[in-house]
Amino acid sequence: MAIGAPDDACLLNYTKYPYEPPGECISRKVVVREWDSITTNSCCRNALNAFSQALALQALQNDYIFLHEKQWLHCQFPVPPQDSIDINACGFHHLNRDSSVCSSLSLSSFRTTYVGEYSSVLEKCSNFDSLTFNDSCLSCTYHIEEMREYLMGQLHLKDNATERDICGVAVVIAVSANKIENETWVDNYYRCLPALDKGDPFYFKIKYSTLKIIIWIIIPTFVLILTLVVGKHVVKEHMKKKKKKNAKFLEGKRSRTWSGLYRFSKAEIESAINFNTRKVCLGSGSAGRVFKGILPSGQIVAIKHIFKDNTSDRFTREVEGWSRIRHPNLVCLFGCCEEDGDQYLVYEYCSYGNLAQHLQRSDSFLSWDIRVKIMRDCALALRFLHSYPDGCIVHRDIKLTNILLTEDMDPKLSDFGLAKMLGMDETRVFTDAKGSIGYMDPEYMTNGKLTSASDVYGFGIITLQILSGKQVFELDRDARDNLTRTAKEVQMQKRPLSDFEDPRMEGNYNAADFESILYIAVLCVANSSKGRPTINVVFEEMDKVWRNTEANMVGT
Known part of the structure; x- marks a missing residue:
């Protein structure tokens, strides 16, 4: 709000907390x-x-x-x-x-x-x-x-x-x-x-004073009755129906665990995907294929159909881990569907695709201020995950194609099928290190030790890619090592800054800010996790550069 604003000016300031659309919408009927x-x-x-x-x-x-x-x-x-x-x-x-x-x-x-x-x-x-x-x-x-x-x-x-x-x-x-x-x-x-909210399918509200009664009286009674009924039914039922009964029990368990999500029917999913008589495929990966869909409300969504032969249990992990987590720079999971052996996840739709596509486009390029904003917001999203109240959430698959962009070029992290929740200072050892090879923490790949520093390493790699515009696709180990080696040589002033800048920017950037980001990115890609900064430190540095960039934009 501006002090001394004209009488006909709006006194509200939306700059600090801008409006975040819930997704594209073409209907007001709901x-x-x-x-x-x-x-x-x-x-x-x-x-x-x-x-x-x-x-x-x-x-x-x-x-x-x-x-x-x-x-x-x-x-x-x-x-x-x-x-x-x-x-x-x-x-x-x-x-x-x-x-x-x-x-x-x-x-x-x-x-x-x-x-x-x-x-x-x-x-x-x-x-x-x-x-x-x-x-x-x-x-x-x-x-x-x-x-x-x-x-x-x-x-x-x-x-x-x-x-x-x-x-x-x-x-x-x-x-x-x-x-x-x-x-x-x-x-x-x-x-x-x-x-x-009342009458909202995404939330279920219980009064706080009633919660204790439910916990101490209703739930034990219900569990006792349910146990007796189910036990009697199991004894009488024929052995060949055991599998079907167990499936129903698991489905009931999942319904309680995933109560924060809307449960779509398969018919609703198919109707949403076939909105235009033909399916519009947005992309495909190792876990499944993503289609554009339109819900009855008119809201455009992205619907991932998990491949039936996928053995990673990605669907369950993503639904259980992501159903209640919300942040402006994280792709929102609206709902899911599991029916007739098919599994679907329904996400917020980001109309401008992924970051890798924009870094490689020949008809346009990302300006310096947009690149800084993307890096800053991605760091903010990771800071939110790493400091989540229930435990540190490690994404495990930070890469350019998992950063989606809205029509306003706001970035949103996506694909949480590999995410793990750890204690705040916990290190966990995995026998099967997972992720995208060029972005994976070398320490995690070697000994299977996963910490939040693994995400910091991946963030460092994408930062180097955003600065240079290089090695956007097909980032294998050799390409990654070449990228980080060049960055370190430039940062140590063994090579000129121009050797690392994206030539499409044509020098239209603040050299001091470029060097500041390069410095923090080089620290992020240290081979040992002990040499990397925390995401809090990374965000603070990115935020400083963004504030300076904003000031320069106002001054020009």
């Missing part, structure tokens, strides 16, 4: 109710996040949670990068200070008049690392609901549905404003908020 407060359409998923984050930022300066109606009207322009998204289209027009009693609330009123309840919800939403994420999230959202009901009672608005909705949004924004400068916390907080 209605969703976000945070159990705002009824909108499926095309507007995540839009409420962006608006509320911008409102939280302005509340820190202006105190009031919402803008006046006239100020709100000045913000009714399309939100980039999705021109179809704006306040009116999403049904957010009533979220202004003049629309209701709850809309007139301010941060100072939360901090003084309602300080007891406000302090309680801040405490419950302050740390998503102290427990498992699910438990922390349940506690946070339960207290958000309690705070909303408390406000309704204090303001004598109990039977007013509109006030209830706006009070709910006001509480979310007030909590957000308390830590809006902490990007890691904001990411976790907004990853948790969909637990408030």
